[in-house]
Amino acid sequence: MRVLIIGSTGFVGRSIVEELSKENIDIVAIVRERTLHTKADIVEQLKRNVKTSIEVARSLDKHELTNIFRNTNPDTIIFSAGIIRGKREDFEYVHIKLPSIIMDSIRSSDIDPLYIHVSSTGASNFQIDERPLPEEKKHCEHMDKLPTIYEKSKCIGEKVVVEKSMEHGIRYVILRPNIIVGRLNRHREWINIIKLAKLGIKMNFDGVTNILDAEDLAKLIHHIMSTERGVNDYYHVASPHNIYIYRISEIALDVVGRKAIISLGPLFAKFLRAFVMDEMMKRMLEFLNKDSRISIDKLIGKTGYSKDRFKDPESSMREMFMSILNRSTK
Numbered sequence: 613m614r615v616l617i618i619g620s621t622g623f624v625g626r627s628i629v630e631e632l633s634k635e636n637i638d639i640v641a642i643v644r645e646r647t648l649h650t651k652a653d654i655v656e657q658l659k660r661n662v663k664t665s666i667e668v669a670r671s672l673d674k675h676e677l678t679n680i681f682r683n684t685n686p687d688t689i690i691f692s693a694g695i696i697r698g699k700r701e702d703f704e705y706v707h708i709k710l711p712s713i714i715m716d717s718i719r720s721s722d723i724d725p726l727y728i729h730v731s732s733t734g735a736s737n738f739q740i741d742e743r744p745l746p747e748e749k750k751h752c753e754h755m756d757k758l759p760t761i762y763e764k765s766k767c768i769g770e771k772v773v774v775e776k777s778m779e780h781g782i783r784y785v786i787l788r789p790n791i792i793v794g795r796l797n798r799h800r801e802w803i804n805i806i807k808l809a810k811l812g813i814k815m816n817f818d819g820v821t822n823i824l825d826a827e828d829l830a831k832l833i834h835h836i837m838s839t840e841r842g843v844n845d846y847y848h849v850a851s852p853h854n855i856y857i858y859r860i861s862e863i864a865l866d867v868v869g870r871k872a873i874i875s876l877g878p879l880f881a882k883f884l885r886a887f888v889m890d891e892m893m894k895r896m897l898e899f900l901n902k903d904s905r906i907s908i909d910k911l912i913g914k915t916g917y918s919k920d921r922f923k924d925p926e927s928s929m930r931e932m933f934m935s936i937l938n939r940s941t942k
């Protein structure tokens with residue numbers, strides 16, 4: 613079995629590569645030419661993985677992708693590229709235009725892969741009160757209510773995938789993960805929690821969520837690839853187990869071996885939110901005291917994936933914080 617992945621140099625993509633390689637699956641990792649230099653260490657790691665071969669992409673246009681797809685003939689194509697910060701046109705390119713080019717290139721290369729699209733819970737409407745957040749009845753029916761360009765572009769990107777799949781006869785699965793954690797995570801939000809923990813600062817927020825371990829996402833993808841159950845649909849993905857935000861902070865404190873000397877509560881989040889400019893940070897602060905759980909009933913029902921397979925969120929958090937700490941002390 614051969615899998616081609618676009619987004620292989622990101623946290624999610626690398627976690628998928630790592631997990632699928634254990635399953636003896638051949639991986640073709642597409643890497644942008646400039647990334648050979650900007651993330652040389654990550655590319656080296658990909659190269660060292662005997663099950664992974666690298667295809668360097670110069671333009672990611674239809675001509676180039678058609679050639680790569682035709683030459684490698686993958687059984688599955690996974691799209692895990694994306695951004696959370698940038699200009700409007702960057703969001704539109706990576707979340708909408710790139711998937712559209714990929715779908716057209718699949719068609720013109722005459723291959724017949726399953727296409728797995730990693731989107732985000734952000735494509736769902738968090739404004740409604742029901743929790744855990746159910747999947748909307750009609751795909752992206754609430755699109756005009758989504759508050760940020762991140763969320764909107766994710767939703768429009770999903771729509772493009774659905775429409776082009778139908779037009780070209782491509783089998784697809786759209787996965788909408790909640791917050792993803794894992795050993796390979798390098799995102800600054802988590803690094804900052806470790807920094808705060810080192811100062812003895814506890815985030816005493818009441819929010820509750822259900823996170824997703826990147827390893828679990830990769831195992832789910834493997835299950836879908838091998839069974840082809842649940843294709844041609846979209847799903848929320850997260851652990852069925854909940855975790856409180858204050859517990860996340862307590863685990864960070866425990867990992868760095870500190871006791872809390874300062875406790876930041878709901879008022880602090882409100883205060884900070886009024887000053888931060890970064891749209892994504894504002895959105896995150898909004899959820900610190902909220903219930904942001906998502907429902908995975910549709911996923912379990914249609915793919916037959918067992919709820920028992922998901923890792924315990926507390927151990928996922930601990931593992932990620934320990935790897936961040938180890939990296940920072942190296």
Ligand SMILES: NC(=O)c1ccc[n+]([C@@H]2O[C@H](COP(=O)([O-])OP(=O)(O)OC[C@H]3O[C@@H](n4cnc5c(N)ncnc54)[C@H](OP(=O)(O)O)[C@@H]3O)[C@@H](O)[C@H]2O)c1
Pocket residue numbers: 618619620621622623624625643644647651672692693694695696705706710730731732733788789790791792793
């Ligand atoms: N992390 C989470 O908690 C989370 C939660 C839900 C959903 N997601 C979604 O999962 C996806 C991956 O997230 P991540 O955490 O792995 O992000 P990440 O670590 O920042 O990686 C992003 C990946 O996207 C690629 N990429 C970015 N801009 C690109 C462009 N213009 N053209 C081609 N490739 C581009 C990057 O390639 P280069 O290395 O070449 O820049 C990299 O491989 C995103 O769509 C994100 O929205 C993430």
